[in-house]
Amino acid sequence: MNDKSELLQQLKIDRNQAPVAAGIKFWQLILVVVLCVSVSIWLTLKFALVPASQTPQISNSKTQVVTSAGTTQVNSSAPSPKVNKSLDNNSILNSSGYITARRMATVSSEVMGLITEVNVEEGMEVEQGQILARLDDAIAKVNYDYSVAQIAVLQARRKSIVANLDEAKSNYQRVLNNSYSSDADRTRTFAAQQSLLANLESAEADLLLAKIEVRRQQERLDDHTIRAPFGGVVTQKNAQPGEIVAPSSAGGGFTRTGICTIVDMSSLEIEVDVNESFIGRVYPGQKVEATLDAYPDWTIPASVIATIPTADRAKATVQVRIKIELNDARILPDMGVKVGFLKD
Incomplete structure (x- = not known):
């Protein structure tokens, strides 16, 4: 029983005993800081500051290279790049x-049409007047042939009027010179002669107009052949056969405003x-x-x-x-x- 009492007494905490100091003292902290600073300064002086005599120098002088055979080869340093000063x-x-x-020109056509042929590629040299592309000219050819046929019709009409005019002149001279023709006959033959003269002038005017129409249709037909306006080099090809070209944008994914660009x-x-x-x-x-x-x-x-x-x-x-x-x-x-x- 006494042993148990003694054991319990040993387990009791004495409240009057002075506490034991714990932790790092202030002077110890100061010592640690001083040591760290000293080590840092020493490392900096030893490794960071390299003497100038130990720094590698790049020289343009010749360098020696030792080969695997033990011989020494002298190689000059690489030449510096040339600079335009x-x-x-x-x-x-x-x-x-x-x-x-x-x-520089982007060559196009004066009329809208379907491209049937393109004769250029990028980088190709062309001369002035060279054919670059062709458009479908079936309708233009029909119009041109029609205008040429009109000239033939008007020329035949003029020949007929000239023949009738010659006959009218003969009749008028016969009536005018004989003694049995009346004044009415003379007036009638003279009027017929003047009418045929007017018809001849009209036929000649129509013939001139038809020739002008032929030239106009010829120009329209030539517009379907696209030529180079000057000599140069093709830098861009903008169209392919099967697409539609127009002087101005007409909309649609297959409508082009130019065939190619020449410089x-x-x-x-x-x-x-x-x-x-x-x-x-x-x-x-x-x-x-x-x-x-x-x-x-x-x-x-x-x-x-x-x-x-x-x-x-x-x-x-x-x-x-x-x-x-x-x-x-x-x-x-x-x-x-x-x-x-x-x-x-």
Whole structure:
């Protein structure tokens, strides 16, 4: 029994005993912070700051390469890319623009019709007057043949009137010269002669009108054959056989307003926008060096054609036309180009 009492006494908590301090002391926290800062400074000084003498240097001098056989080969460093510095050294003004064509046309027909034949493809060179396409001309041919037949009818009518007129003239002379014809006979034959003369003039006028109609129908028939207005290169083919072409849009998914687009490559020039603050440095005939974005190492000689006498209010620029002094197949419409206006 006493043993049990002693055990219970041991399990009791003494409320009067002083509590044991727990946690990290303030001075310990300060010590940890100082140690962390010291380690950081040491690492920075050792690894982050590399002496200038240990930094790798890139040299343009020759380098030695050891091959697998143990021999040493001397290879020169790769040459630096060529940079066209003429635009910076000799120019007084630099600008950029695009290659444009002064002669460019989307060829269409003057009449609406069904396309039966297209004879061009993109990149094809054509000459002036070359047949590009044909339209269905069946009705136009019928109208032309009809107008030609009308001329034949009117020519036969004129021959008949001429024959009757010759007879009327003979009758009038016979009546006028004999002594037994009355005044009524003379008047009647004279009136018949004058009537035939009027019919002959009418027939000749109708014949002239018929010839004009033949030319009109011939023009309408020729309109069904589409020809190149000038020589150049086909850049776009816009229609195929079986589609309908019209001078203006007539609606529908198979109606085209043009057969193809032709560009005269000899009419290419450069158009650039120059800031209006520097337009005074540009004048007609001024020498220009142009560089295509596609061929940055190729300098193209050029000269100023004219300054367009109007300014763009939104961009505060003035457009300048520049003539290309050479013809080259590498120069294409809508290419980007940089130009430098040279000093005198």
